[in-house]
Amino acid sequence: MDRNVRIIGVPMDLGADRRGVDMGPSAIRYAGLAEEIEGLDVTCTDWGDVHVPRPEGTDPDSGAPASGDAKFLGETETVCTRLAHEVDDAVAGGDFPLVLGGDHSIAIGTASGVSREAETGFVWFDAHGDFNTPATTSSGNVHGMSLAAVLGKGSFADTDWAPAPNVSEENVALVGLRSIDEAERPNIRDSDVTAYSMTDIDARGVTEVVGEALDIATDGTDGVHVSLDLDWLDPTEAPGVGTPERGGVSYREAHAAMEIIAERAAEPGRLASMELVEVNPILDRHNRTAELAVELATSALGKVIL
Numbered sequence: 001m002d003r004n005v006r007i008i009g010v011p012m013d014l015g016a017d018r019r020g021v022d023m024g025p026s027a028i029r030y031a032g033l034a035e036e037i038e039g040l041d042v043t044c045t046d047w048g049d050v051h052v053p054r055p056e057g058t059d060p061d062s063g064a065p066a067s068g069d070a071k072f073l074g075e076t077e078t079v080c081t082r083l084a085h086e087v088d089d090a091v092a093g094g095d096f097p098l099v100l101g102g103d104h105s106i107a108i109g110t111a112s113g114v115s116r117e118a119e120t121g122f123v124w125f126d127a128h129g130d131f132n133t134p135a136t137t138s139s140g141n142v143h144g145m146s147l148a149a150v151l152g153k154g155s156f157a158d159t160d161w162a163p164a165p166n167v168s169e170e171n172v173a174l175v176g177l178r179s180i181d182e183a184e185r186p187n188i189r190d191s192d193v194t195a196y197s198m199t200d201i202d203a204r205g206v207t208e209v210v211g212e213a214l215d216i217a218t219d220g221t222d223g224v225h226v227s228l229d230l231d232w233l234d235p236t237e238a239p240g241v242g243t244p245e246r247g248g249v250s251y252r253e254a255h256a257a258m259e260i261i262a263e264r265a266a267e268p269g270r271l272a273s274m275e276l277v278e279v280n281p282i283l284d285r286h287n288r289t290a291e292l293a294v295e296l297a298t299s300a301l302g303k304v305i306l
């Protein structure tokens with residue numbers, strides 16, 4: 001990593017059903033994120049947390065009347081707008097934004113900030129598609145709609161804050177899917193996003209799949225945003241996540257993926273930003289999921305075994 005890393009925490013849980021992911025930024029910091037990054041001879045500045053309203057005393061139906069079945073949409077807009085500003089400011093200052101969630105709805109803010117001035121590809125590591133819209137969701141939780149929002153799907157097209165300014169579907173790759181809602185499936189199939197399920201990783205190996213995902217995300221873009229939902233990993237490795245699903249990637253597969261990202265990021269500007277989301281310390285065991293998040297971030301930033 002050739003830039004100063006700017007850590008931005010977003011203690012957000014309004015996009016998820018379960019309280020706990022709001023403590024993710026603290027747990028990841030406590031696991032030694034800044035120290036580990038500095039151990040790579042990369043400078044690092046912690047900019048603290050973006051302010052997030054508490055769900056108590058907040059009306060879940062706060063969004064515009066057109067928000068349909070999306071809960072806390074008004075607050076999500078406020079938080080994501082603040083985060084987009086922070087991320088844009090980091091990029092403008094020549095820093096590398098490393099965003100700590102919080103639930104995955106914060107990706108709407110990161111995406112908007114990082115792509116404000118630059119064509120940006122996405123590699124989205126996740127057990128889920130995050131491709132519901134207010135019309136297809138069964139839970140109303142925005143963390144299950146975040147990628148659809150970034151791409152301006154459904155009623156998100158009518159908002160000026162959700163669709164990212166410079167992200168094309170053709171440059172977006174989803175990696176590691178294993179739990180898709182029935183109504184969500186056509187949203188993914190009808191899009192130009194490339195989706196790799198765990199079946200693809202089983203058949204072709206993580207190295208080939210992630211290499212191809214990076215080809216897609218770098219094709220004609222200025223940089224790549226890596227959005228890492230810790231539920232991408234198997235719950236035996238990452239038990240402390242908002243929505244655990246069996247059958248995820250192993251510890252080594254996750255590291256292999258991050259190492260490929262680091263290799264490809266050697267080209268200046270190739271890795272534009274990264275976010276670590278859905279760490280839930282309440283469900284974790286001795287902070288191991290947060291520690292894993294730190295390990296994977298440092299792998300992506302260039303840590304090697306030898």
Ligand SMILES: [Mn+2]
Pocket residue numbers: 104126127128130143229
């Ligand atoms: Mn997700």
